[in-house]
Amino acid sequence: MTSAWYPAQDAHPAAEAAAYPGSHHDFTTAEPGPAALRLESVTKTYGTGTNAVTALDNVSVTIPRGTFTAVMGPSGSGKSTFLHCLAGLDRPTTGRVYLGDTELSGLKEAALTTVRRERIGYVFQAYNLMAALSVRQNVTLVPRLAGTRVDEAWLREVLQRVGMDRFADRRPTQLSGGQQQRVAIARALVTRPDAVLADEPTGALDSRTGKEVLRLFRQIVDDTGQTVLMVTHDPVAASYADSVVFLADGRPAGALHRPTAEQIADRMTHLGDR
Numbered sequence: 001m002t003s004a005w006y007p008a009q010d011a012h013p014a015a016e017a018a019a020y021p022g023s024h025h026d027f028t029t030a031e032p033g034p035a036a037l038r039l040e041s042v043t044k045t046y047g048t049g050t051n052a053v054t055a056l057d058n059v060s061v062t063i064p065r066g067t068f069t070a071v072m073g074p075s076g077s078g079k080s081t082f083l084h085c086l087a088g089l090d091r092p093t094t095g096r097v098y099l100g101d102t103e104l105s106g107l108k109e110a111a112l113t114t115v116r117r118e119r120i121g122y123v124f125q126a127y128n129l130m131a132a133l134s135v136r137q138n139v140t141l142v143p144r145l146a147g148t149r150v151d152e153a154w155l156r157e158v159l160q161r162v163g164m165d166r167f168a169d170r171r172p173t174q175l176s177g178g179q180q181q182r183v184a185i186a187r188a189l190v191t192r193p194d195a196v197l198a199d200e201p202t203g204a205l206d207s208r209t210g211k212e213v214l215r216l217f218r219q220i221v222d223d224t225g226q227t228v229l230m231v232t233h234d235p236v237a238a239s240y241a242d243s244v245v246f247l248a249d250g251r252p253a254g255a256l257h258r259p260t261a262e263q264i265a266d267r268m269t270h271l272g273d274r
Ligand SMILES: Nc1ncnc2c1ncn2[C@@H]1O[C@H](COP(=O)(O)OP(=O)(O)OP(=O)(O)O)[C@@H](O)[C@H]1O
Pocket: 046, 047, 053, 054, 055, 073, 074, 075, 076, 077, 078, 079, 080, 081, 082
């Protein structure tokens, strides 16, 4: 792909890899490596005629494997649409979406469902756990529905990784919000997905518990090479990521590499200025 790299406009010493969109709104979030996720010239339009809204406008973005990326932007800038297109939950109007080498935008519905179930992990603001099921049953639900056996040793390892192994037999209602989100993360990891996509995963948590969840994402990326992409409104949450991609009016509006929360907040404040 044609990526445009420019020095940071703002004098952010730690943000040396800031990149700005080229003529086709292209940029990558880090030095080129194998791509985990890729949008290629993606436009997403909702509605038709005078009611049409362009949520994504010719966006090309590459998310390298083994990285933690945050997506930020003002309300309505296209963050959820961006995540939903990458997640195969929404189809682009034009352009292509890749998970590794698989073009999601070219798959029929049944094949896309299989990819979503087996190769992508989802974490949402509302944990979406089944109240009637134990932690263990929640974490293994998706593979069980697909008729796949979950290896006991792997299940134990995943629960240990998120710090929930002692709670395997509890119900979600017997857990705190942070613990429930850890279970949701275990559920996302248990299929060994190519990428974990998280939409406001700390939005319902207090700041201390939210930080625990963010540290967990950081550890998962650092220790296992998992790829995590997270939409957030919170500059502190985004500062746990390797790179922060900014969106404004459905277009990429730069990226910061390893920024501080202050640098992210500052960029958010000035997003409309460029
Ligand atoms: N299903 C839909 N039908 C019509 N318009 C939509 C739909 N989904 C999103 N939009 C519009 O597309 C634009 C981008 O929405 P999107 O939800 O992706 O933004 P966002 O950055 O995630 O916003 P927020 O931070 O408020 O959640 C908005 O103008 C929104 O109103």
